[in-house]
Amino acid sequence: MKRKIASLLKDTLDTLSAKGEFQGSTDVELTRPRQEGHGDFAANVALTAAKAMKRAPRALAEQIRAAMPKSRFIDRIEIAGPGFLNFFVSADAWRGVVPEILGQGDTYGYLPANGERVLLEFVSANPNGPLHVGHGRGAAYGDSLARLMTSAGYSVEREYYVNDAGRQMDILALSVWARYMQAYGEPVVFPANGYRGEYVLGIAQHLKEGVGDSLVRPDKVLPPDDDIEAATDARIAYLKTALGPLYDSLHGAGLEAMLADIRKDLEEFGVHYDRWYSERSLVESGAIARTLALLEAHGDLYEKDGARWFRATRYGDEKDRVVVRENAVPTYFASDIAYHFEKYERGYDHLINIWGADHHGYIPRVKGAMAALGRDPARLQILLVQFAILYRGGQRAQMSTRSGDFVTLRELREEVGNDAARFFYVLRKSEQHMDFDLDLAKSRSNENPVFYVQYAHARIVSVFRQMQERGLAMAEPGASDLGLLVADEELALMRALSQYDEVIAEAAAAREPHQVAYYLRELASHLHAYYNAQAFLSVEDPLRQARLTLLLAVRQVLANGLTVLGVSAPEAM
């Protein structure tokens, strides 16, 4: 609908331009006015163009209105305020959306394919512990964004970058080994910065059952005691020597167990990936070395304090960054450069990363590295998800992976259900700090907005169930006389329905799934109002058929929107 009006307006402006009676861009944006009396769509073109043309805005608006052709979509056009053009759309035009929805079904709201490929990387949590509620927000946001952009015509691939090569994984291995030793009653000091979560015990137990006592070695706590990090590194080195090739099975046991857990968790949450991309594969394929060589060739690397540095300051970062440590081991940043460079090589139009807000300082160096490699940093869009601050019983709950004192995504899902968790997560804009009230999310009170929307869907289905029980039948939707739909609630509903594709387009462009959630709440609100004001089955037949047809369309759009958010549309509640 919006596009139809916009196109009429553009044609008019083009005509005026050709006659020299209008200057400025004729690609005009229409808005949905907040104020009821301001029509269905508003254009501010007269206001924006008036200055350059040295004309009074209202007079210009009047001229544009006079030049607009008659259309069956438009009842009237008013000029209001400082010079807005307010378009009032005809009821018949609104009614047209109903057959459109029913004809397109599940694909209603899908925009035509735009041929653009998107690689969306999200969650990518280190596999050294279960996902917690912070990761859950990234998962819900990322997956909904993927669905949203798919609906908006993009070709989207989902990817999880598995950090299976770094020091943190060695610390997990060390932690598992300590628990394993304890399981054998061997004396061992648990590493001060190890992972204390209960899941580590499970992995150790599993390991014990699998390989027996073949990994038992004398413990050796190495100095310096005052530097925990250095002591840990020394112990890891010791363990690698002591275990030899067996270290891989220890490391692998932790990795595989955690990865399997994460995959299962996400699958159950409705989040499916097209690819799990291993960091280690970048090491083994030599991609890191090749990428560093490219930077070297461009003169963007140098030696200092025994390490190799990337000249990030040359590309806008605050300071230069180490890519190869003094001990010759590449940093995480080095693999990330290789990883992102490789993403560019794969030829996507948009590279989108979703990162936790604590990584924001990392953005300039990655973009800088891409610029150094001759790639356009603008094609890499990094979206930040702010932390969800947990509250339990009115108290702020702290999270820490290492202490094992945290709420896992799985716990949350079990307590509040996948639907409530997903809806709750995407109800806030991603860069907004979010207070996650666990008690509230757990409660099945009407404060939880997901029920409100799902209930609207279930109510419609229930009407059709009643219809059958009463021995009534639904005729072909196309046979209904929608002209009978004249009630305020009906027009409001149809107006809302026609807005769905606009919401999809705008939400996708802004990367903001929460817009869909807000829209659904509004559509549900119109439905509930309609439900309370009008009867469906207890009216006579031409009208009954028309109303049932409208209900079918509402049900369809509710279902489509919920699908974008990864939330189910229940038939009964």
Next chain:
RNA sequence: GCGCCCGUAGCUCAAUGGAUAGAGCAACGGCCUUCUAAGCCGUUGGUUACAGGUUCGAUUCCUGUCGGGCGCGCCA
């Protein structure tokens, strides 16, 4: 100290530079012998943190101040 994000109703949050800043919850008052009351209708609630600036017009953009979160590693 520097950088990034944020500050909107009692609470949680919306609002492509537009018109009288909106929802939900909470509070208060109504609505079920009829399709699900997890619902509907109504009332109350605001110096958009503060001070300037840009312009026809600012919650939105710019500068500064205050307050909160995060980051500033040869960790990831």
